[in-house]
Amino acid sequence: MFVQGFFDEATFTITYLVADEDSGEAVIIDPVTEYDAGRAKLASTPIDLVLDVATDKGFKITRVLDTHAHADHLSAADYVRRKTGARYGIGGRITEVQTVFKTLFNAKDVNTNGVVFDDLFADGETFKVGNLDAKVIATPGHTPACVTYVIGDAAFVGDTMFMPDYGTARTDFPGGDAGTLYDSIQKILSLPEETRVFVGHDYLPEGRTEYVWETTVAEQKAKNIHVHDGTSREQFIEMRNTRDAKLAPPRLIMPSLQVNIRAGQLPPAEDNGKQYIKIPVSLVG
Numbered sequence: 499m500f501v502q503g504f505f506d507e508a509t510f511t512i513t514y515l516v517a518d519e520d521s522g523e524a525v526i527i528d529p530v531t532e533y534d535a536g537r538a539k540l541a542s543t544p545i546d547l548v549l550d551v552a553t554d555k556g557f558k559i560t561r562v563l564d565t566h567a568h569a570d571h572l573s574a575a576d577y578v579r580r581k582t583g584a585r586y587g588i589g590g591r592i593t594e595v596q597t598v599f600k601t602l603f604n605a606k607d608v609n610t611n612g613v614v615f616d617d618l619f620a621d622g623e624t625f626k627v628g629n630l631d632a633k634v635i636a637t638p639g640h641t642p643a644c645v646t647y648v649i650g651d652a653a654f655v656g657d658t659m660f661m662p663d664y665g666t667a668r669t670d671f672p673g674g675d676a677g678t679l680y681d682s683i684q685k686i687l688s689l690p691e692e693t694r695v696f697v698g699h700d701y702l703p704e705g706r707t708e709y710v711w712e713t714t715v716a717e718q719k720a721k722n723i724h725v726h727d728g729t730s731r732e733q734f735i736e737m738r739n740t741r742d743a744k745l746a747p748p749r750l751i752m753p754s755l756q757v758n759i760r761a762g763q764l765p766p767a768e769d770n771g772k773q774y775i776k777i778p779v780s781l782v783g
Contacts, residue, residue, distance in 0.1 A: 518628025565656025576762030587617035639679025640667035691716035
C-alpha cells in the first residue's frame with residue numbers, strides 16, 4: 499500500500515495519494531485548489547503536483563474523496579474528476595450542509611440532494627482500491643457530513659482529530675456538536691491500535707519545528723491533548739465549547755463553502771458572463 503501526503507502551506511492542509519501498488523489503482527483524498535483571495539484567482543498548482551506523482555508512478559486515479567465540505571480551502575475534487583474520470587465521493591450527510599449554506603449564500607442553483615457528487619457514502623459502506631479494502635466510518639461533530647476513510651491499515655480522519663500535540667476539531671460550525679465529535683473520536687480510537695492515522699491538517703503547535711501528519715491509534719489514545727485516556731465525555735464537551743467560543747472563522751470560509759457545496763465547482767456565471775463569490779454582509783447598529 500502506497501501513501502504519500504502533500505502539505506499545502508497556504509491552508510495547512512494535507513492531500514493524500516493512496517494506491518494499491520499491485521494493481522496501480524489509486525485514490526486522492528482532500529485535494530486543494532489554490533485561491534488568492536486578494537486577486538480572486540484560482541490555480542491548480544497543489545493538485546497538479548499530486549497528479550504528476552501519480553502519473554510518474556503509473557497509478558490510475560479511480561476515486562477522489564473529501565472527508566467533508568471544508569471551510570478552509572477550496573476542494574480540487576471536481577478538477578481531479580474532470581482530468582482523470584475518477585468518481586467523486588463524500589459523506590451522505592453533505593445534503594444537510596448544502597441545505598444550510600444554500601440559504602446563507604442564496605445559492606439558487608444548488609440542489610440539496612447531493613446530485614453533483616458521484617458517491618454519497620453511508621456509515622459502514624465499503625469499496626475497493628484495487629485489492630485494498632476500504633470502509634467509510636461516519637465521524638460527525640466537526641460537521642454533520644464528516645467521514646473517516648479506512649483503507650488497508652490506515653485511517654484518513656480529515657479534521658476530526660489532529661496530531662496528538664494539537665488535539666481535535668472545532669465544533670462551532672452549523673451542525674457541529676462537541677458531544678457528537680467525542681463519540682466519533684471513540685469510533686476511531688476503537689480501531690486496532692496499530693492502525694496508522696493520517697490527519698487533515700497540521701498547524702505546527704509550539705514546541706515542534708516540523709510539520710507532520712501521521713500517527714497511530716495507540717499514540718492518539720495515549721497522548722492526544724484533548725481525548726487521551728481518562729478524558730470523560732463531559733470534560734471534552736466543556737473544553738471544546740469553551741475553546742471554540744474564542745476561535746475566529748477560517749480565513750477562506752466564504753469562498754470555500756460556496757465552492758465545496760457545489761462539489762468543487764464555482765457558482766454559475768451571471769448574465770455578464772462572470773462568476774462571483776458572494777460575501778453576506780451583516781449590518782451593525
